[in-house]
Amino acid sequence: MANQLLQVQDLKKYFPAGGTLSGIFGKRRYVHAVDGVSFDIRGGETFGLVGESGCGKSTTGKLILRLIDPSSGNILFGNKDIAKLSGQSLKEMHKRIQIIFQNPYASLDPRWTVQKILTEPLIAHDVVPRSEMKNKVAELLEAVGLDPDYMYRFPHQFSGGQRQRIGLARALAVSPSLLVADEPVSALDVSIQAQILNLMQDLQERLNLSILFISHNLSVVKYLSDRVGVMYLGKLVEVAPVEELFNNPVHPYTQALLSAIPVPSLHVKKQMIQLEGDVPSPVNPPSNCHFRTRCPKFSNICAEVEPVPVRVGEDHVVACHLAQKTTTVDD
Amino acid sequence: MDSLQVTNSAGDSASAGVARPKKRASLSRDYFAELRGSKKGMTGALILAFMVLVAITAPVIAPHDASSQSVYAQYAPPLFAGGTMDHILGADNLGRDILSRTIYGTQISLSIAFIVIFIAVSVGAVLGAIAGYVGGIVDTVIMRIADFQLSFPFILLALVFMAILGPGYWSLVIALTVAIWANYARLVRGEALKIRELEFVQAAKAIGVSRARIIWGHILPNALPALIVLGTLDIAWVIITEAALSFLGLGIQPPTPSWGVMLNDARGYLYESAWMTIFPGIALFMTCIGVNLLGDWLRDTFDPKMAKL
Numbered sequence: 346m347a348n349q350l351l352q353v354q355d356l357k358k359y360f361p362a363g364g365t366l367s368g369i370f371g372k373r374r375y376v377h378a379v380d381g382v383s384f385d386i387r388g389g390e391t392f393g394l395v396g397e398s399g400c401g402k403s404t405t406g407k408l409i410l411r412l413i414d415p416s417s418g419n420i421l422f423g424n425k426d427i428a429k430l431s432g433q434s435l436k437e438m439h440k441r442i443q444i445i446f447q448n449p450y451a452s453l454d455p456r457w458t459v460q461k462i463l464t465e466p467l468i469a470h471d472v473v474p475r476s477e478m479k480n481k482v483a484e485l486l487e488a489v490g491l492d493p494d495y496m497y498r499f500p501h502q503f504s505g506g507q508r509q510r511i512g513l514a515r516a517l518a519v520s521p522s523l524l525v526a527d528e529p530v531s532a533l534d535v536s537i538q539a540q541i542l543n544l545m546q547d548l549q550e551r552l553n554l555s556i557l558f559i560s561h562n563l564s565v566v567k568y569l570s571d572r573v574g575v576m577y578l579g580k581l582v583e584v585a586p587v588e589e590l591f592n593n594p595v596h597p598y599t600q601a602l603l604s605a606i607p608v609p610s611l612h613v614k615k616q617m618i619q620l621e622g623d624v625p626s627p628v629n630p631p632s633n634c635h636f637r638t639r640c641p642k643f644s645n646i647c648a649e650v651e652p653v654p655v656r657v658g659e660d661h662v663v664a665c666h667l668a669q670k671t672t673t674v675d676d
Numbered sequence: 677m678d679s680l681q682v683t684n685s686a687g688d689s690a691s692a693g694v695a696r697p698k699k700r701a702s703l704s705r706d707y708f709a710e711l712r713g714s715k716k717g718m719t720g721a722l723i724l725a726f727m728v729l730v731a732i733t734a735p736v737i738a739p740h741d742a743s744s745q746s747v748y749a750q751y752a753p754p755l756f757a758g759g760t761m762d763h764i765l766g767a768d769n770l771g772r773d774i775l776s777r778t779i780y781g782t783q784i785s786l787s788i789a790f791i792v793i794f795i796a797v798s799v800g801a802v803l804g805a806i807a808g809y810v811g812g813i814v815d816t817v818i819m820r821i822a823d824f825q826l827s828f829p830f831i832l833l834a835l836v837f838m839a840i841l842g843p844g845y846w847s848l849v850i851a852l853t854v855a856i857w858a859n860y861a862r863l864v865r866g867e868a869l870k871i872r873e874l875e876f877v878q879a880a881k882a883i884g885v886s887r888a889r890i891i892w893g894h895i896l897p898n899a900l901p902a903l904i905v906l907g908t909l910d911i912a913w914v915i916i917t918e919a920a921l922s923f924l925g926l927g928i929q930p931p932t933p934s935w936g937v938m939l940n941d942a943r944g945y946l947y948e949s950a951w952m953t954i955f956p957g958i959a960l961f962m963t964c965i966g967v968n969l970l971g972d973w974l975r976d977t978f979d980p981k982m983a984k985l
Contacts, residue, residue, distance in 0.1 A: 443882060444879065447875075451874050452876050456897045465880060465885060469885045469886075
């Protein structure tokens, strides 16, 4: 377990639901967006975070960058707790952790030239002296496979994939050691997705970058990730190395999720696990195991006791009572 | 708006060029071409440009001094009603040339309008952007001040300022500025609330860019289109209000030739010498029409969603 770059411990984010006045009438209600998530990211690896819409995976990413403030929990990065940083030390942290966003059309200021967009991080962190800015911008553009002459153009003159490359160049301008990629390819064409993913892989090897890859697309996560965490309704239900997770999913939710991946073959007949009902409201999630209302293997203990994460294999952790019963916990 | 015009024809591969090479200055040139294609916008722009030209060249083009009186010219009718070339638009009860006074009145009206709008937009936009982006107690304080200001009857406010500072050009500027800055603060606050959630602002935040830089670099430039539209339309409001206050004796004081002052002077001679009211009235009307046409066009161009309202 050595070589940990980032350690998230029992991270929680509750958003207040309803207007300012709702607190006066009865108990204040909260959206349990992230409800006690713990995982770690190791140096140089890609950690995939998957789950369906609204499960809190993007919120987790934003919490790590402190774009929103956590309600409780720790985010240990090096010897610092990001959750408690402020002012200058927070700014220093932003030099180590960067983010790229889902929507390449909204992530670049439409009024700024590419040059200005890419100098923003350089100025904010004094990366290079002013006289060398232009060279650095050209260098960054080349690194993401774009022509340096593009620096005089505006974002609207680029395609989605090109914009995502610019966003990547901006994130890498400060030479971070962790990159949070918040659904970076889900807005792109499939052919262009592959290009961006390969670029990210290249850059990761060259810069020894760790990536927190947030996505709802399991095939993309499988392609890119070293380890994968599965989230459901604000909780992390299973974490395992990618091969292990896809070959031997333990949590019933993971099993259902993986069974939903379409297989492009006429001969392979897959048994798809059909979950019943909808995701419950995060304002009032089911007590203890959040998945119990839709779980095909539900038993009474799931409603009574909160499942704690247990180790079921090497590096394979599952938060399910079932796993506890069926698997012997070694070490 | 810009994000809609994506040149999608370009492939993504590194070597593929962008399909339509454009020069940097092309954005403003596009707008100018669009202005020329619009009858409404062009009419408004031409009227306003004409008025500005008149105001700037007033000392050259005015045939008489604005306040020089002549006993011989008292109640002189305009040229088309049997007057002479000496007073093309006639003269008023003191024998002052109406054309010259109207021309100099343009100076007063336009200069007050531009100064007031400039100060009010600058102050309102910055305060609104701070309120919207920073939020919390700062937002509450700024917006409650704005609410307080907007709930205060304007004429009363103008009276207070005139009572304290004495009527005159600069007290009028201050009163009008105080009256409208809150509109821009509200507008920009709304824009800031929207823009701050966009991903490029989140990205700037993630980079560690300071609040001041984000407000100055991202929030204000992206709120600019809405500001330009509202600011232009408000020019007409300022011109009319200036005239109204001057008419009531709360603004520009006679003998300075403001259109409002001229209308007030003419009040008693409406039947005998109608030209005393007609020409400053036409000037006022034309300027406001011009400004409104231009403002409407700006709104259609910058913000197509708002045009339906």
